[in-house]
Amino acid sequence: MWVMSSSSEDVERRGRPQPSGAEGEQAEPLSKQAWTLLFELMHAHMRNFPALAAEFELSPVQAHVVRQLGEGPLAMSTLANYLSCDASNVTGLVDRMEARGLVERRGSEQDRRVKMLVLTEAGVALRERLLERLAEPPESIASLSEPDLCALRDIMRRALKSQ
């Protein structure tokens, strides 16, 4: 049957081993080890992203949009692409945000099909508070040593550069 209670241990048979942190598994590439750990921390933190967004009375997606829209006006299709979702989804999303006075649709002059999204003044103000809040490190990061933080920062910079 299922025999779930000790997952990692029952999978001790041949073939590809479980990626979870079994010690002595030296065959795992370093990148996989590092990524798995990073992913774990990531997910632990993403669990309370909805709650964090709710502090600003935003849905998670809206928070994401507010954050992204600060870089400048964006066509709706570009936003859809950025969110990896269907364009039709963005329509309703923006409807609600516009109704709340956070964003504004304004027609492009080069191409009358597209509508550019810009943050309203209220939207910009909200975004600043949001970014400030998002930048607060969680306990697991804040408690790292200074050299670790320094190294982490530099590594992240290098990682992001290659995107």
Add this chain to the structure above:
Amino acid sequence: MWVMSSSSEDVERRGRPQPSGAEGEQAEPLSKQAWTLLFELMHAHMRNFPALAAEFELSPVQAHVVRQLGEGPLAMSTLANYLSCDASNVTGLVDRMEARGLVERRGSEQDRRVKMLVLTEAGVALRERLLERLAEPPESIASLSEPDLCALRDIMRRALKSQ
């Protein structure tokens, strides 16, 4: 306009309104710098989590549940708590997953109110494939140097230990 991918030395001292910080006012605290960058990478990656889950015909939440359920049987309320969502939400979620043969409700014997969730055999199999897929590092991580990866892994271990 603040662009966080800017170079390392422009740690602005007076750029934005000072956060209500326990830290002293100087440059942005190191933990904040590191966290902000980490957060950026995190979000860049979370964008395609839905697509990744879809590879297994799972919704993002279902993928999360499959992943979590591997640790052992879980009461529905515990899962609700873990997902930071209402218990009533879990009912429908589990309904759909049960209909797909991934999980099974089984009544607890200590307390006839609670129902324990366990992965079915198919659920376990799916979970293994999913974990394998999740462990594949994205390009930004895979392209890091070996010392960086090593340092990152060790730092993440220390960070996760403090949770």
Add this chain to the structure above:
DNA sequence: CCTCAATAGTTGATGAAGTCAATTGTTTAG
């Protein structure tokens, strides 16, 4: 024992967020 509060799960109503298919305007290419 019996009542009463607390807990676990479900149901129903509702809304946000996602999909797809079809539609309306507006470029742009042949």
Add this chain to the structure above:
DNA sequence: CTAAACAATTGACTTCATCAACTATTGAGG
């Protein structure tokens, strides 16, 4: 100038989320 391509919207539908109300069970005290 027609025809294909594209941007945004609409409508039908699913999933995820909330809240309020309900059932059943457990666990205290009186």
